[in-house]
Amino acid sequence: MAKRTLRTLIGASLLAAASLVQAEEPRVVAITQIVEHPALDAVYQGVKDELAEQGYIEGENLTVMHESAQGNSAIASQIARKFIGESPDIIVAIATPSAQTVAAAARNIPVVFSAVTDPVGAKLVKSLEAPGANITGVSDMLPIDKHLDMVLRVVPGAKRIGTVYNPGEANAVSLVNLLEERLAARGLELVKAAATKTSEVLGAARSLVGEADAIYLTTDNTVISAAEAVISVGERADILVFAADTATVERGAVAALGFDYYSHGRQTGKMVARILEGASTADMPVETMDTLDLFVNPAAAERMGITLSEELIREAKEVVKSDK
Protein backbone atom coordinates (compact mmCIF):
# COMPACT_ATOMS: atom_id res chain seq x y z
CA MET A 1 0.00 0.00 0.00
CA ALA A 2 2.71 2.39 1.06
CA LYS A 3 4.64 1.35 -2.00
CA ARG A 4 1.73 2.22 -4.25
CA THR A 5 1.28 5.60 -2.61
CA LEU A 6 4.95 6.27 -3.08
CA ARG A 7 4.69 5.29 -6.72
CA THR A 8 1.66 7.53 -7.20
CA LEU A 9 3.50 10.36 -5.53
CA ILE A 10 6.53 9.92 -7.72
CA GLY A 11 4.33 9.67 -10.79
CA ALA A 12 2.42 12.78 -9.82
CA SER A 13 5.54 14.77 -9.14
CA LEU A 14 7.03 13.62 -12.44
CA LEU A 15 3.88 14.78 -14.19
CA ALA A 16 4.03 18.06 -12.37
CA ALA A 17 7.66 18.47 -13.32
CA ALA A 18 6.81 17.69 -16.93
CA SER A 19 4.06 20.29 -16.98
CA LEU A 20 6.40 22.75 -15.31
CA VAL A 21 8.95 22.18 -18.06
CA GLN A 22 6.20 22.67 -20.61
CA ALA A 23 5.17 25.93 -18.99
CA GLU A 24 8.72 27.19 -19.27
CA GLU A 25 9.00 26.24 -22.94
CA PRO A 26 9.38 29.50 -24.88
CA ARG A 27 6.28 30.83 -26.62
CA VAL A 28 6.69 31.14 -30.38
CA VAL A 29 5.61 34.25 -32.30
CA ALA A 30 6.06 34.17 -36.08
CA ILE A 31 6.09 37.54 -37.85
CA THR A 32 5.72 37.84 -41.63
CA GLN A 33 6.05 41.13 -43.45
CA ILE A 34 5.54 41.83 -47.16
CA VAL A 35 8.55 44.08 -47.62
CA GLU A 36 11.28 45.80 -45.64
CA HIS A 37 10.33 49.42 -45.35
CA PRO A 38 10.86 52.03 -42.56
CA ALA A 39 7.18 52.08 -41.56
CA LEU A 40 6.73 48.31 -41.58
CA ASP A 41 10.09 47.74 -39.87
CA ALA A 42 8.92 50.13 -37.14
CA VAL A 43 5.81 47.99 -36.67
CA TYR A 44 7.98 44.90 -36.28
CA GLN A 45 10.21 46.65 -33.75
CA GLY A 46 7.16 47.92 -31.86
CA VAL A 47 5.70 44.42 -31.57
CA LYS A 48 8.97 43.05 -30.22
CA ASP A 49 9.51 45.92 -27.75
CA GLU A 50 5.97 45.65 -26.42
CA LEU A 51 6.33 41.89 -25.93
CA ALA A 52 9.57 42.49 -24.05
CA GLU A 53 7.83 45.00 -21.83
CA GLN A 54 5.09 42.48 -21.13
CA GLY A 55 7.71 40.02 -19.92
CA TYR A 56 8.29 38.01 -23.08
CA ILE A 57 12.01 38.11 -23.54
CA GLU A 58 13.49 36.80 -26.77
CA GLY A 59 15.84 33.91 -26.12
CA GLU A 60 14.39 33.27 -22.66
CA ASN A 61 10.67 32.62 -22.75
CA LEU A 62 10.00 33.80 -26.29
CA THR A 63 11.11 32.73 -29.76
CA VAL A 64 10.48 35.19 -32.57
CA MET A 65 10.57 33.99 -36.19
CA HIS A 66 10.68 36.83 -38.68
CA GLU A 67 10.62 36.73 -42.49
CA SER A 68 10.18 39.38 -45.16
CA ALA A 69 8.86 38.48 -48.63
CA GLN A 70 10.91 41.23 -50.32
CA GLY A 71 7.75 42.46 -52.00
CA ASN A 72 7.23 39.12 -53.76
CA SER A 73 3.81 37.54 -53.28
CA ALA A 74 4.90 33.98 -54.14
CA ILE A 75 7.53 34.15 -51.40
CA ALA A 76 4.94 35.66 -49.03
CA SER A 77 2.82 32.59 -49.62
CA GLN A 78 5.75 30.27 -48.93
CA ILE A 79 6.56 32.15 -45.73
CA ALA A 80 2.94 31.71 -44.65
CA ARG A 81 3.15 27.95 -45.28
CA LYS A 82 6.45 27.69 -43.47
CA PHE A 83 5.04 29.41 -40.39
CA ILE A 84 1.81 27.43 -40.39
CA GLY A 85 3.80 24.21 -40.73
CA GLU A 86 5.77 25.02 -37.61
CA SER A 87 2.55 25.80 -35.69
CA PRO A 88 3.72 28.76 -33.62
CA ASP A 89 1.55 30.13 -30.81
CA ILE A 90 0.60 33.08 -32.96
CA ILE A 91 1.31 34.53 -36.41
CA VAL A 92 1.67 38.29 -36.84
CA ALA A 93 1.15 39.47 -40.44
CA ILE A 94 2.32 42.96 -41.33
CA ALA A 95 0.54 44.70 -44.27
CA THR A 96 -2.41 43.58 -46.39
CA PRO A 97 -0.82 41.10 -48.86
CA SER A 98 1.00 39.20 -46.12
CA ALA A 99 -2.14 39.08 -43.99
CA GLN A 100 -4.15 37.71 -46.93
CA THR A 101 -1.69 34.92 -47.69
CA VAL A 102 -1.64 33.87 -44.04
CA ALA A 103 -5.43 34.07 -43.84
CA ALA A 104 -5.76 31.89 -46.95
CA ALA A 105 -3.74 29.08 -45.38
CA ALA A 106 -4.06 29.30 -41.59
CA ARG A 107 -6.86 27.32 -40.02
CA ASN A 108 -6.38 26.98 -36.28
CA ILE A 109 -3.46 29.25 -35.49
CA PRO A 110 -4.36 32.69 -34.11
CA VAL A 111 -3.38 35.45 -36.54
CA VAL A 112 -2.90 39.12 -35.64
CA PHE A 113 -2.56 41.53 -38.54
CA SER A 114 -1.00 44.97 -38.38
CA ALA A 115 -0.71 47.94 -40.76
CA VAL A 116 -3.84 46.87 -42.66
CA THR A 117 -6.03 49.87 -43.47
CA ASP A 118 -9.24 48.15 -44.52
CA PRO A 119 -9.44 44.65 -43.00
CA VAL A 120 -13.09 44.22 -44.00
CA GLY A 121 -12.42 45.20 -47.62
CA ALA A 122 -9.41 42.87 -47.65
CA LYS A 123 -11.81 40.14 -46.40
CA LEU A 124 -9.63 39.36 -43.41
CA VAL A 125 -12.52 39.81 -40.98
CA LYS A 126 -16.29 39.84 -41.39
CA SER A 127 -16.67 42.98 -39.31
CA LEU A 128 -14.42 45.15 -37.17
CA GLU A 129 -16.48 44.56 -34.02
CA ALA A 130 -16.74 40.77 -34.34
CA PRO A 131 -13.88 39.25 -36.35
CA GLY A 132 -15.45 35.86 -35.67
CA ALA A 133 -12.62 33.51 -36.60
CA ASN A 134 -8.94 33.04 -35.81
CA ILE A 135 -7.97 36.45 -37.16
CA THR A 136 -7.96 39.91 -35.63
CA GLY A 137 -5.52 42.78 -35.47
CA VAL A 138 -4.85 46.48 -35.55
CA SER A 139 -6.00 48.61 -38.45
CA ASP A 140 -4.04 51.69 -39.45
CA MET A 141 -7.20 53.38 -40.70
CA LEU A 142 -6.71 57.06 -40.03
CA PRO A 143 -9.17 59.20 -38.07
CA ILE A 144 -9.72 61.22 -41.25
CA ASP A 145 -12.30 63.56 -39.72
CA LYS A 146 -10.02 64.57 -36.87
CA HIS A 147 -7.21 65.10 -39.35
CA LEU A 148 -9.44 67.30 -41.51
CA ASP A 149 -10.46 69.31 -38.44
CA MET A 150 -6.78 69.96 -37.84
CA VAL A 151 -6.13 70.99 -41.45
CA LEU A 152 -9.13 73.32 -41.52
CA ARG A 153 -8.16 74.85 -38.20
CA VAL A 154 -4.89 76.00 -39.70
CA VAL A 155 -6.31 76.85 -43.14
CA PRO A 156 -9.92 77.83 -42.37
CA GLY A 157 -10.77 79.09 -45.84
CA ALA A 158 -9.60 76.01 -47.73
CA LYS A 159 -12.07 74.78 -50.34
CA ARG A 160 -9.93 72.30 -52.24
CA ILE A 161 -7.60 69.89 -50.44
CA GLY A 162 -4.91 68.24 -52.52
CA THR A 163 -3.32 64.85 -51.97
CA VAL A 164 -0.68 62.76 -53.71
CA TYR A 165 -1.23 58.99 -53.68
CA ASN A 166 -0.18 55.75 -55.35
CA PRO A 167 -3.15 54.17 -57.16
CA GLY A 168 -1.36 50.80 -56.88
CA GLU A 169 -1.30 50.72 -53.10
CA ALA A 170 -4.38 49.12 -51.55
CA ASN A 171 -4.14 50.98 -48.25
CA ALA A 172 -3.61 54.34 -49.93
CA VAL A 173 -6.58 53.93 -52.24
CA SER A 174 -8.91 53.03 -49.34
CA LEU A 175 -7.78 56.18 -47.53
CA VAL A 176 -8.13 58.45 -50.55
CA ASN A 177 -11.66 57.18 -51.23
CA LEU A 178 -12.60 57.82 -47.63
CA LEU A 179 -10.94 61.23 -47.71
CA GLU A 180 -12.94 62.21 -50.78
CA GLU A 181 -16.16 61.09 -49.13
CA ARG A 182 -15.47 62.92 -45.87
CA LEU A 183 -14.48 66.11 -47.69
CA ALA A 184 -17.63 65.97 -49.82
CA ALA A 185 -19.68 65.67 -46.61
CA ARG A 186 -18.22 69.05 -45.60
CA GLY A 187 -18.86 70.54 -49.03
CA LEU A 188 -15.17 70.51 -49.89
CA GLU A 189 -13.32 69.06 -52.84
CA LEU A 190 -10.41 66.62 -53.04
CA VAL A 191 -7.81 67.22 -55.74
CA LYS A 192 -5.95 63.98 -56.45
CA ALA A 193 -2.50 63.60 -58.01
CA ALA A 194 -1.30 60.08 -58.77
CA ALA A 195 2.29 58.85 -58.48
CA THR A 196 3.01 55.19 -59.09
CA LYS A 197 6.60 55.42 -57.92
CA THR A 198 8.70 57.72 -55.77
CA SER A 199 10.25 59.40 -58.82
CA GLU A 200 6.80 60.59 -59.90
CA VAL A 201 5.92 62.24 -56.58
CA LEU A 202 7.54 65.59 -57.40
CA GLY A 203 5.66 65.95 -60.68
CA ALA A 204 2.40 64.94 -59.04
CA ALA A 205 2.90 67.50 -56.26
CA ARG A 206 3.62 70.24 -58.81
CA SER A 207 0.33 69.47 -60.56
CA LEU A 208 -1.45 70.52 -57.34
CA VAL A 209 -0.07 74.06 -57.46
CA GLY A 210 -2.93 76.44 -58.21
CA GLU A 211 -5.40 73.59 -57.83
CA ALA A 212 -5.32 73.00 -54.08
CA ASP A 213 -5.50 75.36 -51.09
CA ALA A 214 -3.67 72.90 -48.84
CA ILE A 215 -2.08 69.46 -49.20
CA TYR A 216 -2.77 66.54 -46.89
CA LEU A 217 -0.75 63.34 -47.23
CA THR A 218 -2.05 59.98 -46.01
CA THR A 219 0.16 57.07 -44.92
CA ASP A 220 0.79 56.10 -48.58
CA ASN A 221 4.15 54.29 -48.57
CA THR A 222 5.29 55.58 -51.97
CA VAL A 223 4.45 59.21 -51.22
CA ILE A 224 5.82 59.21 -47.69
CA SER A 225 9.09 57.77 -49.02
CA ALA A 226 9.37 60.92 -51.16
CA ALA A 227 7.63 63.38 -48.82
CA GLU A 228 10.46 65.91 -49.24
CA ALA A 229 9.40 66.39 -52.85
CA VAL A 230 5.89 67.46 -51.79
CA ILE A 231 7.24 69.63 -48.99
CA SER A 232 9.61 71.46 -51.34
CA VAL A 233 6.71 72.19 -53.71
CA GLY A 234 4.68 73.46 -50.74
CA GLU A 235 7.51 75.77 -49.67
CA ARG A 236 7.98 77.18 -53.13
CA ALA A 237 4.30 77.71 -53.89
CA ASP A 238 3.22 78.64 -50.32
CA ILE A 239 0.82 75.72 -49.95
CA LEU A 240 0.65 74.18 -46.48
CA VAL A 241 1.53 70.48 -46.42
CA PHE A 242 -0.01 68.36 -43.65
CA ALA A 243 0.75 64.72 -42.92
CA ALA A 244 -1.02 61.81 -41.29
CA ASP A 245 2.12 60.53 -39.57
CA THR A 246 4.29 62.39 -37.12
CA ALA A 247 7.61 61.38 -38.69
CA THR A 248 6.78 63.50 -41.74
CA VAL A 249 6.41 66.59 -39.52
CA GLU A 250 10.02 66.12 -38.51
CA ARG A 251 10.85 66.10 -42.22
CA GLY A 252 9.16 69.45 -42.81
CA ALA A 253 5.37 69.06 -42.94
CA VAL A 254 3.39 71.66 -40.96
CA ALA A 255 1.49 69.38 -38.60
CA ALA A 256 0.15 65.88 -38.02
CA LEU A 257 -2.26 64.41 -35.56
CA GLY A 258 -0.44 61.44 -34.12
CA PHE A 259 0.19 58.41 -36.10
CA ASP A 260 3.41 56.58 -35.96
CA TYR A 261 4.05 53.04 -36.97
CA TYR A 262 6.17 52.26 -33.96
CA SER A 263 3.27 52.83 -31.55
CA HIS A 264 1.08 50.94 -34.03
CA GLY A 265 3.44 48.01 -33.53
CA ARG A 266 3.32 48.48 -29.75
CA GLN A 267 -0.46 48.28 -29.86
CA THR A 268 -0.23 45.12 -31.98
CA GLY A 269 2.21 43.69 -29.44
CA LYS A 270 -0.36 44.27 -26.68
CA MET A 271 -2.89 42.17 -28.59
CA VAL A 272 -0.29 39.46 -29.16
CA ALA A 273 0.51 39.36 -25.45
CA ARG A 274 -3.19 39.06 -24.56
CA ILE A 275 -3.51 36.08 -26.90
CA LEU A 276 -0.37 34.48 -25.48
CA GLU A 277 -2.05 34.77 -22.09
CA GLY A 278 -5.03 32.85 -23.36
CA ALA A 279 -7.42 35.41 -24.86
CA SER A 280 -9.29 34.26 -27.97
CA THR A 281 -9.02 36.17 -31.26
CA ALA A 282 -12.74 35.66 -31.82
CA ASP A 283 -13.54 37.88 -28.83
CA MET A 284 -11.10 40.65 -29.77
CA PRO A 285 -12.50 43.40 -31.98
CA VAL A 286 -10.17 44.94 -34.56
CA GLU A 287 -8.47 47.93 -32.96
CA THR A 288 -7.53 51.25 -34.48
CA MET A 289 -4.80 53.58 -33.29
CA ASP A 290 -5.58 54.84 -29.82
CA THR A 291 -2.95 57.53 -29.36
CA LEU A 292 -3.43 60.83 -31.18
CA ASP A 293 -0.69 63.32 -30.40
CA LEU A 294 -0.41 66.63 -32.20
CA PHE A 295 2.99 67.34 -33.73
CA VAL A 296 3.64 70.80 -35.20
CA ASN A 297 6.54 72.35 -37.05
CA PRO A 298 6.30 76.18 -36.79
CA ALA A 299 9.42 76.75 -38.91
CA ALA A 300 7.98 74.66 -41.75
CA ALA A 301 4.77 76.69 -41.52
CA GLU A 302 6.80 79.90 -41.86
CA ARG A 303 8.47 78.54 -44.98
CA MET A 304 5.02 77.79 -46.40
CA GLY A 305 3.89 81.34 -45.72
CA ILE A 306 1.96 81.36 -42.43
CA THR A 307 2.57 81.62 -38.71
CA LEU A 308 1.01 78.93 -36.55
CA SER A 309 -1.23 80.23 -33.74
CA GLU A 310 0.16 80.22 -30.19
CA GLU A 311 -2.83 78.16 -29.16
CA LEU A 312 -2.06 75.34 -31.59
CA ILE A 313 1.60 75.30 -30.58
CA ARG A 314 0.60 75.11 -26.90
CA GLU A 315 -1.67 72.16 -27.63
CA ALA A 316 1.03 70.22 -29.44
CA LYS A 317 2.65 67.32 -27.71
CA GLU A 318 5.78 67.95 -29.69
CA VAL A 319 6.99 71.12 -31.35
CA VAL A 320 9.55 70.23 -33.97
CA LYS A 321 12.41 72.68 -34.16
CA SER A 322 13.77 72.27 -37.64
CA ASP A 323 16.16 74.77 -39.08
CA LYS A 324 17.18 73.52 -42.44
Add this chain to the structure above:
Amino acid sequence: MLSEIAFYGAIETGLIYGLVAFGIYISFRVLDFPDLTVDGSFPLGAAVAAILIINGWNPWIATGAAVLAGMAAGAVTAILNVKLKILNLLASILTMIALYSVNLRIMGRPNVALLTEQTVLTPWYDLDLAYHQVPVLLFVIVVVIALILLWRFMKSETGLAMRATGANPRMARAQGIATGAMIILGVALSNGLVGLAGALFAQSQGAADVTMGVGVIVIGLASLIGGEAVITPSTVVRALLACVFGAIIYRLAIAFALNADMLGLQAQDLNLITAVLVTLAIVLPGVRSSVINKLSRKKA
Protein backbone atom coordinates in the same frame (compact mmCIF):
# COMPACT_ATOMS: atom_id res chain seq x y z
CA MET B 1 13.48 20.22 -41.21
CA LEU B 2 10.87 21.23 -43.77
CA SER B 3 7.36 20.87 -42.37
CA GLU B 4 4.74 19.00 -44.37
CA ILE B 5 2.71 22.18 -44.90
CA ALA B 6 5.75 24.13 -46.10
CA PHE B 7 6.61 21.22 -48.42
CA TYR B 8 3.16 21.02 -49.99
CA GLY B 9 3.11 24.83 -50.17
CA ALA B 10 6.33 24.76 -52.19
CA ILE B 11 4.92 22.11 -54.55
CA GLU B 12 1.71 24.11 -54.96
CA THR B 13 3.50 27.35 -55.83
CA GLY B 14 5.95 25.37 -57.97
CA LEU B 15 3.14 23.87 -60.04
CA ILE B 16 1.64 27.32 -60.67
CA TYR B 17 5.04 28.66 -61.71
CA GLY B 18 5.43 25.55 -63.86
CA LEU B 19 2.71 27.08 -66.05
CA VAL B 20 4.69 30.33 -66.12
CA ALA B 21 7.76 28.33 -67.14
CA PHE B 22 5.75 26.70 -69.97
CA GLY B 23 4.95 30.20 -71.20
CA ILE B 24 8.57 31.31 -70.95
CA TYR B 25 9.69 28.11 -72.69
CA ILE B 26 7.49 29.03 -75.68
CA SER B 27 8.69 32.64 -75.88
CA PHE B 28 12.37 32.26 -74.93
CA ARG B 29 13.21 28.80 -76.17
CA VAL B 30 10.81 28.04 -79.02
CA LEU B 31 10.51 31.54 -80.49
CA ASP B 32 13.74 33.11 -79.17
CA PHE B 33 11.63 36.10 -78.09
CA PRO B 34 12.70 37.68 -74.75
CA ASP B 35 9.27 38.58 -73.40
CA LEU B 36 8.83 40.68 -70.28
CA THR B 37 5.07 40.95 -70.82
CA VAL B 38 4.68 38.18 -68.23
CA ASP B 39 5.32 40.59 -65.33
CA GLY B 40 2.07 42.26 -66.43
CA SER B 41 0.08 39.30 -67.73
CA PHE B 42 0.45 37.35 -64.47
CA PRO B 43 -1.39 40.01 -62.42
CA LEU B 44 -3.68 40.56 -65.45
CA GLY B 45 -4.86 36.95 -65.21
CA ALA B 46 -5.30 37.38 -61.46
CA ALA B 47 -7.22 40.64 -61.91
CA VAL B 48 -9.60 39.30 -64.56
CA ALA B 49 -10.34 36.10 -62.64
CA ALA B 50 -10.77 37.95 -59.33
CA ILE B 51 -13.11 40.63 -60.61
CA LEU B 52 -15.30 38.09 -62.42
CA ILE B 53 -15.40 35.81 -59.38
CA ILE B 54 -16.48 38.57 -57.00
CA ASN B 55 -19.19 39.46 -59.54
CA GLY B 56 -20.57 35.97 -59.20
CA TRP B 57 -19.12 34.24 -62.27
CA ASN B 58 -18.26 30.57 -62.21
CA PRO B 59 -14.59 30.42 -61.17
CA TRP B 60 -13.63 28.12 -64.06
CA ILE B 61 -15.19 30.50 -66.60
CA ALA B 62 -13.42 33.38 -64.82
CA THR B 63 -10.15 31.44 -65.11
CA GLY B 64 -10.81 30.85 -68.81
CA ALA B 65 -11.38 34.58 -69.28
CA ALA B 66 -8.03 35.18 -67.56
CA VAL B 67 -6.35 32.93 -70.16
CA LEU B 68 -7.95 34.91 -72.99
CA ALA B 69 -6.88 38.21 -71.38
CA GLY B 70 -3.31 36.93 -71.11
CA MET B 71 -3.39 35.87 -74.75
CA ALA B 72 -4.61 39.31 -75.78
CA ALA B 73 -1.76 40.94 -73.85
CA GLY B 74 0.77 38.65 -75.52
CA ALA B 75 -0.74 39.39 -78.92
CA VAL B 76 -0.33 43.12 -78.32
CA THR B 77 3.39 42.67 -77.56
CA ALA B 78 3.89 40.50 -80.64
CA ILE B 79 1.96 42.89 -82.91
CA LEU B 80 4.08 45.82 -81.65
CA ASN B 81 7.11 43.77 -82.65
CA VAL B 82 5.93 42.18 -85.91
CA LYS B 83 3.78 44.92 -87.41
CA LEU B 84 5.29 48.08 -85.94
CA LYS B 85 8.87 46.73 -85.99
CA ILE B 86 9.56 47.63 -82.35
CA LEU B 87 12.43 45.65 -80.85
CA ASN B 88 10.95 42.56 -79.11
CA LEU B 89 12.33 43.33 -75.65
CA LEU B 90 11.14 46.94 -75.82
CA ALA B 91 7.72 45.92 -77.18
CA SER B 92 7.24 43.62 -74.20
CA ILE B 93 8.33 46.31 -71.74
CA LEU B 94 5.79 48.72 -73.25
CA THR B 95 2.98 46.20 -72.84
CA MET B 96 4.09 45.34 -69.32
CA ILE B 97 4.02 48.99 -68.26
CA ALA B 98 0.64 49.57 -69.90
CA LEU B 99 -0.77 46.50 -68.14
CA TYR B 100 -0.12 48.08 -64.73
CA SER B 101 -2.72 50.76 -65.51
CA VAL B 102 -4.99 48.25 -67.25
CA ASN B 103 -4.92 45.96 -64.22
CA LEU B 104 -5.83 48.84 -61.90
CA ARG B 105 -8.72 49.72 -64.23
CA ILE B 106 -9.94 46.13 -64.32
CA MET B 107 -9.89 45.71 -60.56
CA GLY B 108 -10.95 49.28 -59.78
CA ARG B 109 -8.57 49.17 -56.83
CA PRO B 110 -5.12 47.71 -56.16
CA ASN B 111 -6.23 44.62 -54.23
CA VAL B 112 -9.26 42.39 -54.75
CA ALA B 113 -9.73 39.86 -51.96
CA LEU B 114 -11.05 36.37 -52.71
CA LEU B 115 -10.76 34.95 -49.20
CA THR B 116 -14.47 34.29 -48.77
CA GLU B 117 -15.36 33.67 -52.44
CA GLN B 118 -16.07 30.44 -54.30
CA THR B 119 -12.93 29.59 -56.25
CA VAL B 120 -11.93 26.66 -58.43
CA LEU B 121 -10.54 25.12 -55.24
CA THR B 122 -13.67 25.38 -53.10
CA PRO B 123 -15.44 22.15 -54.18
CA TRP B 124 -12.19 20.19 -53.85
CA TYR B 125 -11.96 20.91 -50.15
CA ASP B 126 -14.81 18.43 -49.63
CA LEU B 127 -12.40 15.65 -50.60
CA ASP B 128 -10.96 13.56 -47.81
CA LEU B 129 -7.56 15.27 -47.92
CA ALA B 130 -5.62 17.63 -45.69
CA TYR B 131 -6.42 21.19 -46.77
CA HIS B 132 -2.83 21.86 -47.82
CA GLN B 133 -2.87 18.84 -50.18
CA VAL B 134 -5.98 19.93 -52.07
CA PRO B 135 -4.42 22.69 -54.22
CA VAL B 136 -1.52 20.37 -55.06
CA LEU B 137 -3.91 17.71 -56.41
CA LEU B 138 -5.92 20.18 -58.50
CA PHE B 139 -2.86 21.96 -59.87
CA VAL B 140 -1.16 18.66 -60.79
CA ILE B 141 -4.21 17.87 -62.92
CA VAL B 142 -4.16 21.33 -64.54
CA VAL B 143 -0.41 21.16 -65.24
CA VAL B 144 -0.62 17.66 -66.71
CA ILE B 145 -3.47 18.69 -69.02
CA ALA B 146 -1.54 21.80 -70.10
CA LEU B 147 1.58 19.70 -70.68
CA ILE B 148 -0.25 17.16 -72.86
CA LEU B 149 -2.00 19.87 -74.90
CA LEU B 150 1.27 21.76 -75.43
CA TRP B 151 3.13 18.60 -76.36
CA ARG B 152 0.49 17.70 -78.96
CA PHE B 153 0.47 21.27 -80.24
CA MET B 154 4.24 21.30 -80.66
CA LYS B 155 4.01 18.12 -82.75
CA SER B 156 1.22 19.54 -84.94
CA GLU B 157 1.93 21.25 -88.24
CA THR B 158 1.42 24.70 -86.70
CA GLY B 159 3.67 23.78 -83.79
CA LEU B 160 6.41 22.63 -86.12
CA ALA B 161 6.07 25.85 -88.10
CA MET B 162 6.40 27.81 -84.86
CA ARG B 163 9.54 25.91 -83.88
CA ALA B 164 11.01 26.52 -87.33
CA THR B 165 10.22 30.24 -86.97
CA GLY B 166 12.21 30.42 -83.76
CA ALA B 167 15.07 28.22 -84.96
CA ASN B 168 15.68 29.92 -88.30
CA PRO B 169 13.23 32.60 -89.37
CA ARG B 170 14.79 33.12 -92.82
CA MET B 171 14.63 29.44 -93.67
CA ALA B 172 11.10 29.26 -92.25
CA ARG B 173 9.97 32.13 -94.46
CA ALA B 174 11.57 30.43 -97.46
CA GLN B 175 9.46 27.37 -96.64
CA GLY B 176 6.33 29.51 -96.88
CA ILE B 177 5.73 29.86 -93.13
CA ALA B 178 4.04 33.10 -92.09
CA THR B 179 6.62 33.83 -89.40
CA GLY B 180 4.87 37.00 -88.20
CA ALA B 181 1.66 35.10 -87.53
CA MET B 182 3.64 32.38 -85.75
CA ILE B 183 5.27 34.93 -83.42
CA ILE B 184 1.88 36.50 -82.63
CA LEU B 185 0.33 33.09 -81.94
CA GLY B 186 3.28 31.89 -79.87
CA VAL B 187 3.60 34.97 -77.67
CA ALA B 188 -0.18 35.00 -77.18
CA LEU B 189 -0.12 31.33 -76.17
CA SER B 190 2.78 31.99 -73.82
CA ASN B 191 0.99 34.83 -72.04
CA GLY B 192 -2.27 32.87 -71.97
CA LEU B 193 -0.46 30.26 -69.87
CA VAL B 194 0.94 33.00 -67.63
CA GLY B 195 -2.55 34.50 -67.26
CA LEU B 196 -3.79 31.05 -66.22
CA ALA B 197 -1.02 30.87 -63.63
CA GLY B 198 -1.96 34.32 -62.30
CA ALA B 199 -5.63 33.36 -62.04
CA LEU B 200 -4.83 30.15 -60.13
CA PHE B 201 -2.33 31.94 -57.90
CA ALA B 202 -4.86 34.60 -56.89
CA GLN B 203 -7.40 31.90 -56.07
CA SER B 204 -5.01 29.91 -53.92
CA GLN B 205 -3.60 33.03 -52.19
CA GLY B 206 -6.93 34.65 -51.47
CA ALA B 207 -6.34 37.89 -53.34
CA ALA B 208 -5.31 39.52 -56.60
CA ASP B 209 -2.89 42.37 -56.03
CA VAL B 210 -1.59 44.75 -58.67
CA THR B 211 1.97 44.28 -57.38
CA MET B 212 2.00 40.49 -57.63
CA GLY B 213 3.71 40.42 -61.04
CA VAL B 214 7.01 41.78 -59.77
CA GLY B 215 9.82 39.40 -60.69
CA VAL B 216 7.65 36.75 -62.36
CA ILE B 217 9.96 36.80 -65.38
CA VAL B 218 13.08 36.14 -63.29
CA ILE B 219 11.45 33.32 -61.37
CA GLY B 220 10.06 31.79 -64.57
CA LEU B 221 13.50 31.94 -66.17
CA ALA B 222 15.12 30.51 -63.06
CA SER B 223 12.66 27.63 -63.17
CA LEU B 224 13.18 27.01 -66.90
CA ILE B 225 16.96 27.11 -66.76
CA GLY B 226 17.18 25.19 -63.49
CA GLY B 227 14.92 22.50 -64.88
CA GLU B 228 17.00 22.23 -68.03
CA ALA B 229 20.08 21.71 -65.89
CA VAL B 230 18.41 18.66 -64.33
CA ILE B 231 16.51 17.25 -67.31
CA THR B 232 18.28 17.74 -70.65
CA PRO B 233 15.60 19.21 -72.90
CA SER B 234 16.35 16.99 -75.89
CA THR B 235 12.68 16.51 -76.78
CA VAL B 236 9.59 18.68 -76.32
CA VAL B 237 8.24 16.43 -73.55
CA ARG B 238 11.52 16.54 -71.69
CA ALA B 239 11.67 20.33 -72.09
CA LEU B 240 8.15 20.70 -70.68
CA LEU B 241 8.91 18.32 -67.82
CA ALA B 242 12.05 20.35 -67.15
CA CYS B 243 9.83 23.46 -66.80
CA VAL B 244 7.65 21.83 -64.14
CA PHE B 245 10.49 20.23 -62.22
CA GLY B 246 12.57 23.38 -62.42
CA ALA B 247 9.71 25.43 -60.95
CA ILE B 248 9.19 22.94 -58.14
CA ILE B 249 12.92 22.68 -57.40
CA TYR B 250 13.12 26.48 -57.28
CA ARG B 251 10.26 26.63 -54.76
CA LEU B 252 11.79 23.87 -52.65
CA ALA B 253 15.07 25.76 -52.68
CA ILE B 254 13.25 28.88 -51.42
CA ALA B 255 11.49 26.81 -48.76
CA PHE B 256 14.83 25.43 -47.60
CA ALA B 257 16.38 28.89 -47.71
CA LEU B 258 13.57 30.10 -45.43
CA ASN B 259 14.51 27.30 -43.06
CA ALA B 260 18.25 27.70 -43.36
CA ASP B 261 18.76 29.83 -40.26
CA MET B 262 21.62 27.59 -39.24
CA LEU B 263 23.52 28.51 -42.39
CA GLY B 264 23.33 32.16 -41.39
CA LEU B 265 20.98 32.97 -44.25
CA GLN B 266 18.27 35.53 -43.64
CA ALA B 267 15.14 36.75 -45.36
CA GLN B 268 16.90 39.63 -47.07
CA ASP B 269 19.27 37.17 -48.76
CA LEU B 270 16.51 35.54 -50.84
CA ASN B 271 16.96 37.71 -53.93
CA LEU B 272 20.68 37.07 -53.84
CA ILE B 273 20.06 33.32 -53.55
CA THR B 274 17.76 33.52 -56.58
CA ALA B 275 20.42 35.30 -58.60
CA VAL B 276 23.07 32.76 -57.56
CA LEU B 277 20.76 29.84 -58.43
CA VAL B 278 20.00 31.27 -61.89
CA THR B 279 23.67 31.99 -62.55
CA LEU B 280 24.70 28.49 -61.48
CA ALA B 281 21.95 26.95 -63.58
CA ILE B 282 23.10 28.92 -66.63
CA VAL B 283 26.80 28.29 -66.12
CA LEU B 284 26.91 24.69 -64.85
CA PRO B 285 25.70 22.87 -68.00
CA GLY B 286 28.33 24.74 -70.03
CA VAL B 287 31.06 23.90 -67.52
CA ARG B 288 29.93 20.27 -67.50
CA SER B 289 30.05 19.92 -71.27
CA SER B 290 33.43 21.67 -71.54
CA VAL B 291 34.82 19.36 -68.86
CA ILE B 292 33.42 16.37 -70.75
CA ASN B 293 34.93 17.73 -73.97
CA LYS B 294 38.35 18.14 -72.38
CA LEU B 295 38.20 14.67 -70.85
CA SER B 296 37.21 13.02 -74.13
CA ARG B 297 39.89 14.98 -76.00
CA LYS B 298 42.48 13.73 -73.54
CA LYS B 299 41.34 10.19 -74.12
CA ALA B 300 41.64 10.65 -77.87
